[in-house]
Amino acid sequence: MFKYVFIPANDSLPIELQEGDKSGGLNNDILSKTAKRYFFQNSDxxxxxxxxxxxxxxxxxxxxxxxxxxxxxxxxxxxxxxxxxxxxxxxxxxxxxxxxTSETCGIIALTVPTHLNQHRAVSMYSADDARTQNLPYNRRATELLVACGHNISSEPSPNRIAIGAAPPGGVCGDVFVGRCHDDEIADIWERVDFTAEDANPRSEWCDVARQPGGGGGGGHAASGGGGARSLSSLMNQNAAAIGGGDDGNGFREGKADGYTWSQNDEEVELRFPVASGTKAKYVKINFGKTKLKVVVAGQTLLNGTLGGTVEVDDSTFTIEDANANDGKSKELCVTLGKKEGNTWPFVIRDD
Structure with a gap:
């Protein structure tokens, strides 16, 4: 069993702690099913x-x-x-x-799973037609959204001024909030507890969410006037902080301790400066599906877990001129072929 909460839009009603069976996993998630059924029954x-x-x-x-x-x-x-x-x-x-007329709901990613938050994702489930149905403003849910670093507009909606002035980016209607342990590399997806104490916007997990790479909104304005960024936008935003690189394109390229890296949907490239006399026989690289170890002349330059899965047969290395003009500076270029065409949330982290 796992715990989750129900936050009514009516401030006079308490936050309810509810329980569900976690055995259904991601494909038969009881929280998602409960939320969809609730919003269906409370709509037209x-x-x-x-x-x-x-x-x-x-x-x-x-x-x-x-x-x-x-x-x-x-x-x-x-x-x-x-x-x-x-x-x-x-x-x-x-x-x-x-x-x-189907059972659906809207999902806001309060946090996406990152290394900093121990791969804990927190999601908020709401009526997908909350605004068109003119549902009441949910102050407590909106405060939780903001506490995770998501920006919302401070301007009230013109047609709602008389009944409480819900911000355009705020949350309307009742919501459910739950947490899961989501680690794609370790192949883990499991519901974990989210309690009434966690629904407090001053909770420690909210502080973590606001940090760079903490999985939350990071203080960036929400796109399109919505309350939360999309899941993919959040993943990209937090990957920049984790992967190293803060140039506005941090999830595509960056610098780390002793090397630079870049990636596209097909491959990852890491470049290490090496001595001018370095030859291929001095290089030993252990290519694993999710691991990488780079040793040059007996010195370990890198040893860690990759941000995705690679095709070992499509991975290789070369020694190239780092500066075409002097012909002396060398660098070791390691190329990893991705098994799946996507952007990794990080390139590699040390074991």
Whole structure:
């Protein structure tokens, strides 16, 4: 079992501690299922689903015609709208049913897993239509969001001034908050406890989240006016702090102790300055799927765990001229072929 919390938007109601069975893992996560079911039952989606189910043929045709008219109006903004308008009645109704009456929820990544936060990710689950449904502002959830380093607008929403002035970037409606241990390299994904004490914005984990590489918002403005950055944006932001390099492109290249590194979606390259007389026979490199050890002339230059998995057969090294003009400066270039085409959250960390 694991613990998580429910934070009502109504300040007069306490934060509830709830429990769930962790045995379902990521593919059958009970917290995600509970949140989706809760928001479905507390929305009009159920009523819409029932109305579609019991609609007469004439009602279904009228609804399909309305959907086509809406699609035509949206054709300038969406390249798929014209295709949607060409669908038959049943296909249109089924499409609406699957997209507008299914059990879904919005997920805000309060923190993404990093080495600094012991690979603990904290997520907030909310109604995905909270704003269109005009749900009340959730002060406690918003304070937790800000405590993790996410920026929100200080300007109140014009149409909500009379009922509490919810910031455009704040959280609306009830939310669930849970934590997981998520370490892709170690192949771990497991629910761990998030208690009512953790929901305090002055908690230690919030302090860690605000640090560079701590997994939170890091004080950067949220994109698009939303309360939290996307998961990929957060991963890139925190990878910059972990990988070494603070040049605005820190997850693509940087400097570390005794070497420089760069990466793209296909490979990682590390460059070590070496003595001018260094030959290949002086170099010993242990290429592992997730490990790397570099030894030159008996001296260990690097020994650590990689930020992803490599294809050992696609990994190699060369000794090159570091300065084409003098022909004397040398550097050892180690190239690692990535098994999966993606950006690693960090290149390597010492064991």
């Amino acid at each position: 989606k159920g009523a819409r689903a029932e109305a579609l189910k019991n609609a007469t043929p004439d009602q279904r045709k009228t609804l399909a015609d309305q959907l086509r008219e809406e699609a035509k109006s949206a054709s300038v903004k969406s390249p798929y709208a014209s295709q949607m308008a060409a669908l038959d009645d049943d296909t249109l109704i089924n499409l609406m049913s699957s997209t507008q």
